[in-house]
Amino acid sequence: xxxxxxxxxxxxxxxxxxxxxxxxxxxxxxxxxxxxxNTPKAACKKCQKIIEGxxxxxxxxxxxxxxxxxxxxxxxxxxxxxxxxxxxVAIEQLAQQIPCK
Numbered sequence: 001x002x003x004x005x006x007x008x009x010x011x012x013x014x015x016x017x018x019x020x021x022x023x024x025x026x027x028x029x030x031x032x033x034x035x036x037x038n039t040p041k042a043a044c045k046k047c048q049k050i051i052e053g054x055x056x057x058x059x060x061x062x063x064x065x066x067x068x069x070x071x072x073x074x075x076x077x078x079x080x081x082x083x084x085x086x087x088x089v090a091i092e093q094l095a096q097q098i099p100c101k
Contacts, residue, residue, distance in 0.1 A: 024065050028076050032062060035075045035084050037091055042066055042073075043100035054094040058082060 028034055042051060048066045051073060055064040060081025066073045075087055 021069060022067075026065055026074050026076060027063060029062075031078065032076050033079045033084075035077065035087055037073045037075075037088065038071055039066060039073045039091070039095060040071050041095060041101055042071060042098055043068065047098040047100050050097050051091065051094045054097075055087075055090065058087065058090050061087070 026034065039047075039051065042048065045068075048068060051066050052064045055061050055075060058077075060078040061075060062078070063076040064073060073091065075091075077087065
């Protein structure tokens with residue numbers, strides 16, 4: 001039983017430490033703004049999915065990319081529909097849901 005728990009724990013820890021390099025392009029249209037926030041606790045694909053997926057539900061957000069290498073989250077949004085302060089609160093709430101803490 002102890003071995004099974006230890007193996008499960010090791011798999012969880014190593015999954016949060018695997019970071020594959022990826023190339024994604026941020027697309028900003030005329031009138032859009034970009035917010036870049038450092039997210040030091042985000043360390044795995046699950047963290048990335050939670051934060052990027054959650055931001056899709058935010059009013060005015062067109063795109064978000066969390067670069068796990070740099071820990072920077074870039075968000076393209078419409079300034080008339082949302083503000084950096086609203087986005088920062090949303091990101092903070094999403095960051096509380098990530099497994100890597």
